[in-house]
Amino acid sequence: MNRIDDARLPAWASLAETDDEQVPLLGCALLIARDEYPDLDVAACLAQVEAHAASLRPLVEALDDAPLKMQAINRRLFDELGYAGNHDEYYDPRNSYLNMVLDRRLGNPISLAVIQMEVARRLGLHLDGVSFPGHFLVRMPVDDGLLVMDPFNRGRPLGTEELRLRAKPHFGADVPDEALFDILSPAPNRAILSRILRNLHALYVGAGDWARAVRCMDRVLCLDPENAEALRDRGLGYAELGHVAGAVRDLGAHLQRWPESGDADVVRSRLLELLGDGRLAQRTH
Template structure:
């Protein structure tokens, strides 16, 4: 991650609330340093303007959702990339807008950003393994699946999906369908990218993803420990030592604490030899 992109992302991570589209595009800017964020934000606004007449004719929230889904997935041709699900480009909002292909979370960001510009109350839902969208109005809530052409899911369909994931009957807990904010959404996008890069042993990109996750969520012990281990693997001993020490400061009673203490001793000696 170059210094300019790092500063931009740090500044964004310090904001509350975080602007979702800008955050998603800043994730992409690490891969495309010359990316013009405003160009793609304007594209989202243009999509909303084009969809507006159809939604204006709709009366209920259900009809508006159906109109928005028909516009995005039938007329404009956005779709889930089932053939190359693990392609990192599926996670970059600029690429989603250019290629009309995405995964559940990136298509959800698109859906939320266009829908909100049209006055819909839309929120991300961090459902297990498959990100969804929730629409809220005075009458209740709708759960929408942008990866499957904006299908509106009922409780039985949600329950069936859980059974597929866990291979046994599972109750639908309210926690599974609660709305999440932009910080959570961007963190999940980065975790997806981190996992994709780790599968390809692209450790520099894994490190970049971890850096940005920790900007968004400095208290994420899992990522802090993961970054410490990665730094040591990359022979970046001083930052590895710093992360291990920070982990112990935050979680001295953690189950991994003893292993981390051993790493601190080992790396303290290593750094001392290098100096």
């Protein structure tokens, strides 16, 4: 279990070389928040998560059954402390920034999942995130399989048929057991953090806030320098900002590294627009 016991956070520049299992979920979620809130009180945020776990420890340690332990955690977080999914303002960026979720007790599925996972892990429960299509979930191994829960809806357990129904629109057909099991694979911390950043990127692109959109993709590339979509989207964002050199660098690198990608024609066209002539065409085919 990765824990951060003081106010020091990892450096963005160190994360590309950090093994997946060593990427600290809570610490990096707070790094994302600090980009938007530079005066963020990191120690207070960490202490709040620790306090949630400490208040539960006597009760959870007195229970033998893991699902009952998880039920107690969910009751504390969602019923007593009031954490809730922000159904009314789902696309508010504050739902993705962990300091604001801790303050407001409102979040989106993935930010609530981070809090739920971090509290559970401090109490000895192995809770993982699940990059379920459309809606982030959490899972916990139990004796007879998996307990899958929806943090956006008060940690409610989800049965197999409901999961299948939720997945079906994204597959366009019935979802066989093998496919459903694959979808429910645990998401590494790096993937969870990248999904937080991609969610924010989509919001900022929709709002025409290209500086923040570019920042989000830059952070994804700190986590995963080989992320093709992030390199493309940072380049497109640079173009919107008028930073032609940055756009040409990123979009050109994208074509050189992934010349057969499905979006290669779009990227090539944008590059040629930026350069204003056909010189690049010979170099990128």
